[in-house]
Amino acid sequence: MEFWNSLWNIIWVIVSCFVFIAYLIALFSIITDLFRDRELNGWWKALWLVFLLFVPFITSLVYLIARGKGMSERSYKAAVGNANAVEDYIRTVSQASPSDEIAKAKALFDAGTINADEYDQLRAHAMNQVNSKAGSAQA
Structure with a gap:
């Protein structure tokens, strides 16, 4: 119970949890982008996943630096595609x-x-709706 008595320990736990959750979000975004990318070979995807498993922090930074622009473009295309599909539905x-x-x-x-x-x-x-649609199609 001594741990929770210090305000700095509580702040450190909150900051640590925030950083860990942010890292998990980045990791899942990277994995999603790996599987979304149709141009990347399957072997390269497997290699990225192996490095993410064994050296996760450095691999995440390298991936975000090297492929960040393409990652944002693929994410944007997927979001636009989903929005169009929802509107069509x-x-x-x-x-x-x-x-x-x-x-x-x-x-x-x-x-x-x-x-x-x-x-x-x-x-x-x-019937008026049918006639108005037919009239607008002829014009």
């Missing part, structure tokens, strides 16, 4: 086709949730 999921809207309106009408006038309005709205 959201676009495909969020846009219902007019036939889907008419089918949903028909199901609501059959269930008695909406009346005939509301069904006709929803169907007309869906």
